[in-house]
Amino acid sequence: MITVVTTIIGGPGFRAAVSAQGTSGECHPSDPATCTLADLADLLGIRIGTTLEDFEIVDSDYVATLRREFTSVTPENALKAYSIRPTQSSWDFSAGDAVVDYSVDAGLEIRGHTLVWAKDEYTPAWLAGLTDPVALWTATQEHVTQVMSRYADRVRRWDVVNEPLATLGTGPSDSVFWSLAGDWIGDVFRLADSIDPTAELWINEYGTDWVPGKHAAYLSLVRDLVESDVPIDGVGLQVHRLPGSAVDQALLEQQLRDFTSLGLQVAVTELDVPVAPTDPGALEWQASQYRKVMAACLAVSGCREVTVWGLSDRDTWLDGLGVFSTPTRPLLFDDSLRPKPAYTAVRDLMAQTVVRRSLPTTGGFAGSEVLTAWAILTLGVALVMSTRRPRRTS
Numbered sequence: 001m002i003t004v005v006t007t008i009i010g011g012p013g014f015r016a017a018v019s020a021q022g023t024s025g026e027c028h029p030s031d032p033a034t035c036t037l038a039d040l041a042d043l044l045g046i047r048i049g050t051t052l053e054d055f056e057i058v059d060s061d062y063v064a065t066l067r068r069e070f071t072s073v074t075p076e077n078a079l080k081a082y083s084i085r086p087t088q089s090s091w092d093f094s095a096g097d098a099v100v101d102y103s104v105d106a107g108l109e110i111r112g113h114t115l116v117w118a119k120d121e122y123t124p125a126w127l128a129g130l131t132d133p134v135a136l137w138t139a140t141q142e143h144v145t146q147v148m149s150r151y152a153d154r155v156r157r158w159d160v161v162n163e164p165l166a167t168l169g170t171g172p173s174d175s176v177f178w179s180l181a182g183d184w185i186g187d188v189f190r191l192a193d194s195i196d197p198t199a200e201l202w203i204n205e206y207g208t209d210w211v212p213g214k215h216a217a218y219l220s221l222v223r224d225l226v227e228s229d230v231p232i233d234g235v236g237l238q239v240h241r242l243p244g245s246a247v248d249q250a251l252l253e254q255q256l257r258d259f260t261s262l263g264l265q266v267a268v269t270e271l272d273v274p275v276a277p278t279d280p281g282a283l284e285w286q287a288s289q290y291r292k293v294m295a296a297c298l299a300v301s302g303c304r305e306v307t308v309w310g311l312s313d314r315d316t317w318l319d320g321l322g323v324f325s326t327p328t329r330p331l332l333f334d335d336s337l338r339p340k341p342a343y344t345a346v347r348d349l350m351a352q353t354v355v356r357r358s359l360p361t362t363g364g365f366a367g368s369e370v371l372t373a374w375a376i377l378t379l380g381v382a383l384v385m386s387t388r389r390p391r392r393t394s
Contacts, residue, residue: 049307
């Protein structure tokens, strides 16, 4: 339940105090410690997400934190082709079913990740080895149809194509899917739309926030899709950061706006900020970087989601990557699921934004204007809450 209270303070001006009956009790954004990330995301009308694996469902502490703090889940591996169809003759939906079923029961939204991952090293060997474009498209059609049909009405949002560009470049990725004739990305989106016309269809990409020239290449690709009337709803920016590389908040905000200017939604879909294991000031620096990313999203009206790529430091994929010094400690919660400075920075910024948005922008209000403002705020929050299923806390 969300309530909105408008209070007259010392004369004609007013301050709107917003509170939410959330998973942690009563949330008062003017006192951020009373709120969870999920409470504040609901008030801001955005999604705050993290990942979930099937084996993590049995970890009671993990899922308690997940249910309390987040409103959205991305299955980290369970819906990828290498999990679902490791060989041409075998289908395995067990992990995907577990994550989707749990998330639906918990009232969490689901980002389906991903239907086509345009990197051969992450494509099942049998699929990446198809040299006949007709056979490859037939297999792609079958995969997308089977997966989307199975989870229709439960997964409302799909990363249809993931990482179509080169990891550290601006050209096409090293993927068998680029051997398909014509506009293969558009064709996959059209296929997905024909299977579930009500689902949101997204494209997702790595490194556009820091690889030179990659944002421009990504923007060009997406613009071509829009101009070709491809049924695309949103653009994901992964925002996997590098240790010690500071976020340019203004640049990231502009990159998000570049996509919303095309009439699309945008999201930060895979955020993590690794730090050096021996730096005594690392966690405070990390907190400032998380704050910048969240601030960039909150500044863009079409930014609908920030998802962190893992719940706690013990769950990060980065420590097993063999690239960075470990432990990388890139997430909002530490190994013991305790909130880190980055969590506090994000929570406090979200709370401050709720309070700021509830204030009049100029002048003051009095009398009937206060009542009108109260009615508008109440209606707005009610509409936001009516569009999402309630989270269950147990």
